[in-house]
Amino acid sequence: MAEEKSFKYVIVGGGVAAGYAAREFANQGLKPGELAIISKEAVAPYERPALSKGYLFPEGAARLPGFYVCVGSGGEKLLPEWYTEKGIELILSTEIIKADLAAKTLVSASGQVFKYQTLLIATGSSVIRLSDFGVQGADAKNIFYLREIEDADKLVEAIKAKKNGKAVVVGGGYIGLELSAALRINNLDVSMVYPEPWCMPRLFTAGIAAFYEGYYANKGIQIIKGTVAVGFSTNSDGEVTEVKLKDGRTLEADIVIVGVGGRPLISLFKGQVEEEKGGLKTDAFFKTSLPDVYAIGDVATFPMKIYNDVRRVEHVDHSRKSAEQAVKAIKAAEEGKSVPEYDYLPYFYSREFDLSWQFYGDNVGETVLFGDNDPKSPKPKFGTYWVKDGKVVGVFLEGGTPDENKAIAKLARAQPVVDSLDVLSKEGLSFASKI
Numbered sequence: 499m500a501e502e503k504s505f506k507y508v509i510v511g512g513g514v515a516a517g518y519a520a521r522e523f524a525n526q527g528l529k530p531g532e533l534a535i536i537s538k539e540a541v542a543p544y545e546r547p548a549l550s551k552g553y554l555f556p557e558g559a560a561r562l563p564g565f566y567v568c569v570g571s572g573g574e575k576l577l578p579e580w581y582t583e584k585g586i587e588l589i590l591s592t593e594i595i596k597a598d599l600a601a602k603t604l605v606s607a608s609g610q611v612f613k614y615q616t617l618l619i620a621t622g623s624s625v626i627r628l629s630d631f632g633v634q635g636a637d638a639k640n641i642f643y644l645r646e647i648e649d650a651d652k653l654v655e656a657i658k659a660k661k662n663g664k665a666v667v668v669g670g671g672y673i674g675l676e677l678s679a680a681l682r683i684n685n686l687d688v689s690m691v692y693p694e695p696w697c698m699p700r701l702f703t704a705g706i707a708a709f710y711e712g713y714y715a716n717k718g719i720q721i722i723k724g725t726v727a728v729g730f731s732t733n734s735d736g737e738v739t740e741v742k743l744k745d746g747r748t749l750e751a752d753i754v755i756v757g758v759g760g761r762p763l764i765s766l767f768k769g770q771v772e773e774e775k776g777g778l779k780t781d782a783f784f785k786t787s788l789p790d791v792y793a794i795g796d797v798a799t800f801p802m803k804i805y806n807d808v809r810r811v812e813h814v815d816h817s818r819k820s821a822e823q824a825v826k827a828i829k830a831a832e833e834g835k836s837v838p839e840y841d842y843l844p845y846f847y848s849r850e851f852d853l854s855w856q857f858y859g860d861n862v863g864e865t866v867l868f869g870d871n872d873p874k875s876p877k878p879k880f881g882t883y884w885v886k887d888g889k890v891v892g893v894f895l896e897g898g899t900p901d902e903n904k905a906i907a908k909l910a911r912a913q914p915v916v917d918s919l920d921v922l923s924k925e926g927l928s929f930a931s932k933i
């Protein structure tokens with residue numbers, strides 16, 4: 499007979515959202531044995547963004563326990579002992595392969611059965627692989643994806659093994675940009691390849707992207723746009739040696755990193771709970787269409803109150819805040835109380851080389867570029883406003899101070915009216931600072 503365990507609350511997935519949910523449960527009051535976190539990963543919840551940044555530094559690299567949650571938002575590190583002290587069962591290296599939401603039961607790959615009263619789904623995203631599109635040779639050795647700490651460890655090994663070698667980064671989004679920088683810092687010869695006319699097209703305007711592309715080129719990174727990888731050559735050990743591009747060119751490669759996007763991990767729950775926009779549909783408290791089942795972090799499609807829309811957000815700030823909101827709502831409901839609706843202001847950020855940018859709000863409407871966006875400037879500081887229906891709805895800022903970043907967040911929340919785009923262009927950052 500398979501082992502069966504019962505908990506009042508189970509969190510499936512042990513990433514960022516799970517860690518922040520655990521802390522919130524502890525803050526709200528939790529009895530020993532009430533909460534379990536079941537995670538495929540072998541380590542306690544950590545701040546995932548570190549994997550594409552400090553984890554890959556050639557010197558002084560970030561390592562656990564240095565970046566366990568909740569250190570990324572200025573909180574205390576939750577070490578494995580913390581979970582033990584709180585009576586939270588951390589069930590690691592355990593993949594759930596079956597979920598029966600009607601029977602309130604989860605089953606692991608090794609046949610363990612877990613029962614719950616309330617379930618929080620926090621399975622996050624998985625990477626899209628080139629083999630999913632049938633790209634020839636895509637399963638060669640030294641072609642890497644980055645999602646979990648295990649992936650990062652393999653990459654670190656390869657960087658050591660292929661010292662001063664050639665790296666090709668496929669994809670021009672967050673992962674592509676951060677990984678290209680990390681590899682360059684490790685002294686690899688880096689080329690980036692992406693099909694779009696500029697990097698990060700989902701967020702960046704052509705003007706923003708031109709700065710980063712110029713900066714990367716100055717760092718010696720070759721950028722190849724308008725084409726994609728269609729195949730890979732390998733040596734007799736099965737290691738990648740070459741990337742074949744659609745435009746007929748080939749690039750030598752000792753290491754390839756692919757960052758072409760992710761998709762939420764929701765297949766376990768297919769047909770059992772409502773979906774929307776590729777995620778699990780929730781209300782403003784992250785409750786799904788089933789009572790006692792919540793979805794937090796990357797997997798949740800939730801009401802974005804500020805824009806009167808429903809959206810899914812794959813960013814760390816939302817994963818933390820959605821987790822806290824869900825737990826507060828669960829605990830309040832137990833006492834017959836309620837909490838205010840989630841009212842999220844989108845916030846994204848990234849760091850590469852000495853650069854650091856933040857974005858708040860919505861990137862829709864017309865845009866105005868301001869500031870010094872010369873990639874050769876010793877201290878570049880520039881930004882972009884997005885204006886829709888006469889209101890400033892989004893702001894991007896590279897090189898902002900903490901106070902300036904606070905100011906742009908405030909502005910994106912306030913959505914002030916502007917008379918003309920010229921005003922924003924002339925006033926630049928001082929427009930945000932006076933809100």
Ligand SMILES: Cc1cc2nc3c(=O)[nH]c(=O)nc-3n(C[C@H](O)[C@H](O)[C@H](O)COP(=O)(O)OP(=O)(O)OC[C@H]3O[C@@H](n4cnc5c(N)ncnc54)[C@H](O)[C@@H]3O)c2cc1C
Pocket residue numbers: 510511512513514515516536537538539546547548549550592593594595620621622623644645646763766794795796797811812813814815817845846847848849
């Ligand atoms: C390399 C990298 C860098 C990033 N950098 C940034 C950044 O700079 N800024 C930013 O805003 N966002 C960044 N993100 C995105 C951010 O990390 C995610 O939005 C956030 O981690 C989502 O939290 P989550 O808890 O929903 O999912 P995750 O943190 O991905 O956690 C999901 C967990 O569930 C586990 N799991 C999945 N399925 C199962 C199963 N069936 N059984 C058991 N366990 C399971 C996984 O193993 C994982 O531990 C980055 C992401 C990556 C991968």
